[in-house]
Amino acid sequence: MNNIIVYCEIDEGSVVDVSLELLTKGRKLADELKCELEAVAIGHEMKGIEKEIFPYGVDTLFLAEESRLYPYLTLPHASILTKLFNEEKPQIALFGATSIGRDLAPRIASALKCGLTADCTSLEIGEHRDKKLKKDYTDLLYQIRPAFGGNIIATIINPETRPQMATVREGVMKKEIYAPNYKGKAKKLDVSKYINEEDFVVKILERHIETKKIDIKNSQIIVSGGYGVGSKENFDLLFELADVLGGEVGGSRAAVDAGFIPHERQVGQTGITVRPHLYIACGISGAVQHRAGMEESAMIISINKDPNAPINNIADYAIIGDVGEVIPKMIKYYKKNAK
Amino acid sequence: MKGYKIIVLAKQVPDTRNVGKDAMKADGTVNRAALPAVFNPEDLKALEQALRLKDNNPGSTVTILTMGPGRAAEIIREGLYRGVDDGVLITDRKFAGSDTLATSYAISLAIRKMAPYDIILSGRQAIDGDTAQVGPQAAEKIGIPQVTYCEEIISISKKSVQIKRRLERGVETVEAPLPVLVTVHGSAPDCRSRNARLLMKYKHAETVTEMQDSTDDYLDLHDARPYLKIKEWTVDDLNADEAWLGLSGSPTKVKKVTNVVFTAKESKVLGDKDEDIEELIKELLENHTIG
Numbered sequence: 001m002n003n004i005i006v007y008c009e010i011d012e013g014s015v016v017d018v019s020l021e022l023l024t025k026g027r028k029l030a031d032e033l034k035c036e037l038e039a040v041a042i043g044h045e046m047k048g049i050e051k052e053i054f055p056y057g058v059d060t061l062f063l064a065e066e067s068r069l070y071p072y073l074t075l076p077h078a079s080i081l082t083k084l085f086n087e088e089k090p091q092i093a094l095f096g097a098t099s100i101g102r103d104l105a106p107r108i109a110s111a112l113k114c115g116l117t118a119d120c121t122s123l124e125i126g127e128h129r130d131k132k133l134k135k136d137y138t139d140l141l142y143q144i145r146p147a148f149g150g151n152i153i154a155t156i157i158n159p160e161t162r163p164q165m166a167t168v169r170e171g172v173m174k175k176e177i178y179a180p181n182y183k184g185k186a187k188k189l190d191v192s193k194y195i196n197e198e199d200f201v202v203k204i205l206e207r208h209i210e211t212k213k214i215d216i217k218n219s220q221i222i223v224s225g226g227y228g229v230g231s232k233e234n235f236d237l238l239f240e241l242a243d244v245l246g247g248e249v250g251g252s253r254a255a256v257d258a259g260f261i262p263h264e265r266q267v268g269q270t271g272i273t274v275r276p277h278l279y280i281a282c283g284i285s286g287a288v289q290h291r292a293g294m295e296e297s298a299m300i301i302s303i304n305k306d307p308n309a310p311i312n313n314i315a316d317y318a319i320i321g322d323v324g325e326v327i328p329k330m331i332k333y334y335k336k337n338a339k
Numbered sequence: 340m341k342g343y344k345i346i347v348l349a350k351q352v353p354d355t356r357n358v359g360k361d362a363m364k365a366d367g368t369v370n371r372a373a374l375p376a377v378f379n380p381e382d383l384k385a386l387e388q389a390l391r392l393k394d395n396n397p398g399s400t401v402t403i404l405t406m407g408p409g410r411a412a413e414i415i416r417e418g419l420y421r422g423v424d425d426g427v428l429i430t431d432r433k434f435a436g437s438d439t440l441a442t443s444y445a446i447s448l449a450i451r452k453m454a455p456y457d458i459i460l461s462g463r464q465a466i467d468g469d470t471a472q473v474g475p476q477a478a479e480k481i482g483i484p485q486v487t488y489c490e491e492i493i494s495i496s497k498k499s500v501q502i503k504r505r506l507e508r509g510v511e512t513v514e515a516p517l518p519v520l521v522t523v524h525g526s527a528p529d530c531r532s533r534n535a536r537l538l539m540k541y542k543h544a545e546t547v548t549e550m551q552d553s554t555d556d557y558l559d560l561h562d563a564r565p566y567l568k569i570k571e572w573t574v575d576d577l578n579a580d581e582a583w584l585g586l587s588g589s590p591t592k593v594k595k596v597t598n599v600v601f602t603a604k605e606s607k608v609l610g611d612k613d614e615d616i617e618e619l620i621k622e623l624l625e626n627h628t629i630g
Contacts, residue, residue: 074475074484074485074487078479099488099504099506099507102472102487103485103487103488105472106470106472106473106475106479107475107476107479107485109440109472109476110440110475110476110479110480111479113440113590115440115589116439116472116591117591118468118469118471119469119470143591147467147596148353148467148468152597153596153597154596155593155594155595155596156592156593156594157592157594158590158591160590161590201515201516202514202515202516202519203513203514203515204511205501205512205513205514206512207509207510207511207512208509208511209506209508209509210508210509221629245629264507269469270469277628278623298628299628301619307608312606313606314606315606317607317608318606318608319609319610319619320608320610320611321610321611322611325611326611329611329613329616329617330619333613333617333621334624334629336617337617337620337621337624
């Protein structure tokens with residue numbers, strides 16, 4: 001009762017990264033609140049999923065298995081979670097801000113009439129005093145997120161309703177094993193008690209999901225380009241540099257909108273959030289929306305003709321120059337000096 | 340009955356994509372007055388899907404439903420200029436401060452009042468909040484299924500609709516029974532432009548409040564052409580329970596808002612000379628940033 005619960009999104013029988021990141025965060029919050037961490041996995045053919053989940057410090061794993069529960073459908077997953085939350089009364093419920101989490105969480109929040117904050121980038125525990133009601137709250141979940149196109153950062157709380165629900169974007173929190181041999185309990189749910197036939201009115205006719213995606217998020221070196229790169233052809237230089245350094249190529253929204261690179265490579269508030277060892281920003285001015293997705297990179301190098309580009313303020317090294325001239329030099333001197 | 344009854348949920352939003360220096364006030368709050376108000380981009384894409392359904396299914400009607408202050412009637416006119424049949428603005432001071440749950444409650448009551456309907460379309464999310472919550476929450480409150488992240492409505496029949504969804508790593512085609520609420524993804528086709536003939540026809544379309552505030556008197560015109568009256572509903576028209584509206588109906592509270600500021604780091608500025616670049620590469624190799 002009154003624990004923290006994380007919805008574990010399942011892809012091909014294993015848990016997706018963002019859910020593992022949430023388990024890591026959930027464990028820390030549970031330690032702080034002195035409560036237990038729970039997880040729920042809904043799907044089909046999830047053999048061995050416990051072994052994947054328990055090392056993140058999960059005390060109880062609820063399992064709902066049935067052939068019709070994978071691939072994901074809104075209504076049955078929402079029915080199971082709504083009923084489970086009513087029974088378990090978690091104080092906090094966390095979801096990945098994926099196409100699944102953002103489809104599912106609002107449906108449940110509406111059914112439970114509780115507060116939900118989308119796309120959080122940080123979660124903390126804190127207190128609150130309602131000055132009007134002269135009422136003090138402790139151990140509230142601070143749900144911190146960019147809003148207004150990334151121009152402000154808002155801290156949202158749900159003082160009265162439970163669970164305090166939030167979705168969190170992939171890649172903004174660390175994924176860390178808590179204890180490799182952590183002992184949790186697995187509880188199988190009697191699925192028939194949680195769903196009814198009307199939950200299956202929407203049918204999946206066809207799915208084309210690519211198994212291998214471009215893995216920018218897990219790349220330790222990212223060479224990223226903006227509108228200032230100028231053309232699709234000039235992006236070839238970025239690919240060349242990324243290839244030489246063993247990294248990936250990303251881009252700003254302006255570069256995506258201009259058609260220089262595909263959307264799946266977009267870094268920023270509406271794209272992917274990254275935190276590589278090295279982020280090389282080429283011809284990127286550094287709008288807040290872009291910075292929101294990369295400013296936690298360990299080292300940032302900017303290459304820009306404009307010495308006053310905002311990106312230079314957060315860069316460790318600001319190279320003032322033309323991308324088309326600087327990158328070939330970087331490749332040349334890398335090849336010369338690297339063993 | 341021929342055709343389908345289609346409702347489009349749309350929102351007028353401050354254009355957060357083009358935020359200038361004066362967008363924030365000194366106290367860190369947003370200066371809404373400095374931002375132009377626009378038709379939420381993904382709602383426009385939902386509108387296009389609705390208009391295509393209407394084009395392909397004679398006898399269909401499209402109604403825009405929006406919630407906001409009086410000036411939000413502008414986006415209903417934008418819809419009328421593009422082929423929408425009519426619009427409803429729900430507006431009331433009692434809605435002020437509503438979060439997504441309270442908003443979806445008000446929207447769901449308005450939708451119920453508009454019944455029967457076949458399909459409800461909206462953008463996936465609005466650019467001022469990016470939450471993507473009101474659509475699914477409204478669907479839950481009305482008790483109908485939802486299909487989010489729609490890129491294209493492939494086909495529709497009296498019983499069901501087939502929808503292509505755009506997901507992170509691919510596409511999925513689903514079939515849902517009617518009525519259904521569909522949210523449309525940014526990858527869907529852009530909305531058509533205004534139609535000159537419709538622009539002439541509807542340029543004096545107004546809500547009652549707008550007519551009262553206007554210096555021009557179109558009362559006779561509106562009596563002669565009832566289609567120029569944009570419906571305006573308040574809390575009373577919706578029979579809403581006020582406890583579920585506005586601040587009191589909103590479980591989420593904003594505790595704090597901070598303006599995003601540049602956190603200046605010690606930056607080392609380099610030129611594009613060969614020596615500078617070679618020096619940098621050597622340094623990166625030495626501290627193992629690159630290997």
